[in-house]
Amino acid sequence: MRIDIVTIFPDFFGVLDISLLGKARERGIIELGVHDLRDFTYDRHRTVDDTPYGGGAGMVMRPEPWGEALDATLTPETVVIVPTPAGVPFTQAAARELALEKHLVFTCGRYEGIDQRVIDYAASRARVREISLGDYVLNGGEVATMAMIEAIGRLVPGVIGNPESLTEESHEQGLLEYPSYTKPSTWRERSVPDVLLSGNHKAIADWRHEQQLERTRRVRPDLLPDDQ
Numbered sequence: 001m002r003i004d005i006v007t008i009f010p011d012f013f014g015v016l017d018i019s020l021l022g023k024a025r026e027r028g029i030i031e032l033g034v035h036d037l038r039d040f041t042y043d044r045h046r047t048v049d050d051t052p053y054g055g056g057a058g059m060v061m062r063p064e065p066w067g068e069a070l071d072a073t074l075t076p077e078t079v080v081i082v083p084t085p086a087g088v089p090f091t092q093a094a095a096r097e098l099a100l101e102k103h104l105v106f107t108c109g110r111y112e113g114i115d116q117r118v119i120d121y122a123a124s125r126a127r128v129r130e131i132s133l134g135d136y137v138l139n140g141g142e143v144a145t146m147a148m149i150e151a152i153g154r155l156v157p158g159v160i161g162n163p164e165s166l167t168e169e170s171h172e173q174g175l176l177e178y179p180s181y182t183k184p185s186t187w188r189e190r191s192v193p194d195v196l197l198s199g200n201h202k203a204i205a206d207w208r209h210e211q212q213l214e215r216t217r218r219v220r221p222d223l224l225p226d227d228q
């Protein structure tokens with residue numbers, strides 16, 4: 001998979017050189033390109049935004065630099081991901097789908113937004129997904145992009161050593177994860193549930209599933225199908 005990011009804060013993504021994704025990049029599983037939107041401007045001040053037509057507070061990102069940035073990155077296989085509070089909520093299912101794509105381009109805009117014609121133009125050349133990280137407002141798309149790259153990147157085949165560990169995570173089967181414990185068996189007068197020390201694998205699996213259901217009912221009843 002190749003990932004390109006267009007942003008006015010390219011240094012923000014330096015952290016992607018380390019950790020899990022750093023290793024995936026070393027192994028050639030994921031290629032990453034970070035592009036400074038200002039490199040696609042030609043005026044002395046490298047201007048990327050301007051006042052909104054129709055008035056109103058804030059600034060809107062100009063279409064010209066974005067058009068050139070898209071020209072430099074888009075391919076027919078690209079999925080353009082536009083982080084925005086006005087997008088479809090990001091989910092584990094979306095991360096799974098996007099992890100199978102060949103090329104993702106993340107367009108990091110300011111909250112006041114990117115000129116709508118850029119999104120419309122991108123949609124004439126590639127698949128575009130306007131995605132929200134949640135119902136709250138960030139100052140720019142960079143934090144949302146970082147979160148999505150982590151959620152997607154870890155699902156790209158070959159990135160995680162033991163793919164089995166992915167199947168029992170929260171939201172993988174639509175449920176929250178069960179509680180986890182490790183040594184010591186008693187800590188500050190709190191002991192690990194006996195079933196986990198029993199060696200009875202079926203009893204352990206049943207207990208963990210029940211814990212998932214109980215936790216999901218308590219914390220995220222909205223995730224439960226009607227019959228659960």
Ligand SMILES: Nc1cc(-c2cccs2)n[nH]1
Binds near residue numbers: 110142
């Ligand atoms: N979920 C979400 C995305 C955002 C963005 C703000 C600016 C660009 S993207 N805020 N909240």
